[in-house]
Amino acid sequence: MWVKKIVREDLNLVEKYRYGKPIQELQRELGFEKIVKLCSNESPWPLPDAVCEAIVRGSKEVQRYPEPGSYFLRKIIATKWGVSPKEVIIGAGTEGILHSLLHAIINPGEEIVLPTPTYPLYKLAAIAASAKCIEINAKDEDYWMVEDLISNCSEKTKALVICNPNNPTGKMIPRSELIKLAVELESKGVLLIVDEAYAEYVDDPAYLAGVELFRQVGRVVVIRTFSKIYGLAALRVAYAIAPKVVVDAYDKTHPVFEVNSIAQKAAAAALAEEDHVREVRIKTIAERKKLLESLRELGMYTISSCANFLLIKHPKSDLIFELLLKEGVIVRKGSDLGLPGHLRVSVGLPEENEKFLASLKKVLTSVEL
Ligand SMILES: Cc1ncc(COP(=O)(O)O)c(C=O)c1O
Incomplete structure (x- = not known):
């Protein structure tokens, strides 16, 4: 029993x-x-030498807890994207951010819409946060129809998580479709979460970085990671641009010292290596x-x-x-x-x-x- x-x-x-x-x-x-x-x-x-040196510098401080607010990294990211540091989350990888974010927004009985196939971690994080998952399957290997996604959002839907470009298909949602999706979700009161782990590899002019949506539409969370093009997968660090109210809630659910000081320093150095x-x-x-x-x-x-x-x-x-x-x-x-x-x-x-x-x-x- x-x-x-x-x-x-x-x-x-x-x-x-x-x-x-x-x-x-x-x-x-x-x-x-x-x-x-x-x-x-x-x-x-x-990795570039400057990043390796930052890792060594960080390793000399490990007897102390890291700064929980990742003050410098947060400021650098806010400046890079032209947002307020109060709209920036620094977390332990996309994975860490998703878990704490969904814990911060889900009330019992609420739903998360997930266009699939996609990164399996979204479903795991949603279930861990006690959300009900509504999975919308893509037709063949084509991208999802935005209309399909919108029509599957009910009054119980809290958020829709999209991966752009998508893992495992490698396809992206073009600018006009993404704007349509963001505007419709905004009007329905659904939070759009865009995982842009692979954004830096896109060479299609029809791509729209989620931060533009954040500026234009507002009710959007954009997540980017240092695990891919920045080469810091083992250090577990990522960031999100999010409405301040979401950042404040996130601050109550995430593990306090989740981003270690080596990761904070390495990520800041990696961003400088343009x-x-x-x-x-x-x-x-x-x-x-x-x-x-x-x-x-x-x-x-x-x-x-x-x-x-x-x-x-x-x-x-x-x-x-x-x-x-x-x-x-x-x-x-x-x-x-x-x-x-x-x-x-x-x-x-x-x-x-x-x-x-x-x-x-x-x-x-x-x-x-
Ligand atoms: C869609 C997607 N998001 C995020 C990540 C990276 O996650 P993390 O930042 O937790 O390393 C991956 C890695 O495979 C991924 O495929």
Whole structure:
């Protein structure tokens, strides 16, 4: 009886997050020294010296608690986007921000609308905050119809979470659609939460940064992370631009010392390295294009992407995933991301992409036998 009663029943509605396979795990299993990890969309490029130095500086202060308000980082981000520091949240990754944010806004019985397939963490964070999830599936691999999303918001809907560009499809919502969505949600009193983890990789002029919506429409929360183009995934730091009332509520739900001092210093230093970020962006976009062309030459059905990963459709995707592991290459199973029959591959360093393509070629010969 105790076993049945002790944990929350609604947690049965969701599976725990299936993360990309860690390098160390595959090394333990297969004894490889060199692994190519293309499963978590991290930045593979080395960090600039100034960021490494900031990490060392921060590491000398770890006997003290970090500054809970992340004063300097918050100020830098406010200046970067032309908003007030009172409209900025600094949190322990997008993940940390989402959990505390949803805890700050959800009342019992309220709903979160989630266009799917998308980053599975939204559902986990929503259920953890006791929200009811309304999932709206995209038609094929097309983006969701904005009208569909709007019509599924009821008087119980508190927020709609959208990923732009989306993980795992790599597609973005064009400017006009996003404005339509934001304006309609504003009129319905629904908070629009836009996760822009991959915004820096978009090279389509039809993209609209969420902060513009925040300025124009207001009832919007935009989340950006330091885990992707800034290369700080292990330090767990992200930020959000949000209405002050939301920031004030967030301040009551988040773990007080959630952003450590190394992360605060490294993130501030990373933001200052604009040339480095520009360079990583250009190199990633060039590699993405090369990888897409090579995959299509191999006959793989691959969707063009605005982010630092590509989505491949293949009926034997799980088998290909397993065989690639044996070659020392980790990609991501679509089934982990709500899209069975697909593989997601991050854009790596040129030599990593080459190793992936060579291994894939080899694997495909046995898969197609
Ligand atoms: C859509 C999306 N948002 C955010 C993140 C990054 O999260 P975090 O900032 O918690 O590292 C990822 C990483 O895979 C992602 O795919």
